Amino acid sequence: MRVEGVLQRAVERVRFAMAGVMARRVARERSGVLLVASLSTAQRLELARTRAFTVRAPSGRRYRIGFGTVANIEAVGEDGEPYYRLCAGPLALPTPAVMLAQKLMLETREAEFLAIARFSTIEEAHCARAPAPAAAVRPSSMPSADSVLPLS
Amino acid sequence: MGAMNEFKVLDPSGHSTSAWDPQDLQQVEEARKVYDALVRRGYRAFRLEKGVEGRMQDSFDPREKETVFVPPIHAG
Numbered sequence: 001m002r003v004e005g006v007l008q009r010a011v012e013r014v015r016f017a018m019a020g021v022m023a024r025r026v027a028r029e030r031s032g033v034l035l036v037a038s039l040s041t042a043q044r045l046e047l048a049r050t051r052a053f054t055v056r057a058p059s060g061r062r063y064r065i066g067f068g069t070v071a072n073i074e075a076v077g078e079d080g081e082p083y084y085r086l087c088a089g090p091l092a093l094p095t096p097a098v099m100l101a102q103k104l105m106l107e108t109r110e111a112e113f114l115a116i117a118r119f120s121t122i123e124e125a126h127c128a129r130a131p132a133p134a135a136a137v138r139p140s141s142m143p144s145a146d147s148v149l150p151l152s
Numbered sequence: 153m154g155a156m157n158e159f160k161v162l163d164p165s166g167h168s169t170s171a172w173d174p175q176d177l178q179q180v181e182e183a184r185k186v187y188d189a190l191v192r193r194g195y196r197a198f199r200l201e202k203g204v205e206g207r208m209q210d211s212f213d214p215r216e217k218e219t220v221f222v223p224p225i226h227a228g
Binding site for chain 2: 023026027028029030031034038069070071087088089090091092093094096097100101104105108109112113116117118126127
């Protein structure tokens with residue numbers, strides 16, 4: 001009887017975990033549909049090709065949003081060369097929903113987003129530096145990584 | 153009933169959608185309350201047009217067909 005009880009609890013736990021996996025998959029698919037619908041044709045093609053898409057912010061600066069939720073935004077030059085990474089987004093959302101939020105913020109509220117975001121070099125996998133808004137929001141051509149990420 | 157407007161609120165399920173009739177004053181008033189409540193909680197509102205850049209919304213506009221609400225942004 002005791003073994004049956006243990007087995008039953010194990011089955012319940014697996015069932016519960018599978019329901020969570022299914023719910024997350026459905027959520028990812030739903031938010032993926034909304035993200036793709038909000039992209040231009042060029043962005044859609046870029047996403048299909050590279051799992052990332054590029055947005056232009058009000059300052060004229062370009063950002064590449066990659067598939068992910070952590071350190072997934074690169075500030076890029078006109079030639080596509082990445083300069084530094086940004087980390088910011090809403091919490092507890094499926095990945096495509098985070099990417100949509102980042103897209104909308106960078107396209108319309110760039111200064112606000114940069115004031116919140118953490119920065120890192122392209123080589124770093126995580127963002128550990130405090131915001132550098134004075135340099136980051138300067139509406140000029142792309143700054144060098146050094147001017148945005150002063151060595152400490 | 154005319155064409156419905158929609159609020160899409162990004163959440164762990166992807167997004168939750170609520171539709172309301174812009175011709176119905178009572179529904180418009182309810183939509184305004186929802187809008188204001190979300191903004192008070194730190195959500196940002198954006199007008200979403202398929203395939204073009206999103207547009208920021210500073211205040212409730214019952215003419216907007218589709219509004220996306222983004223939860224508060226945090227540093228990663």
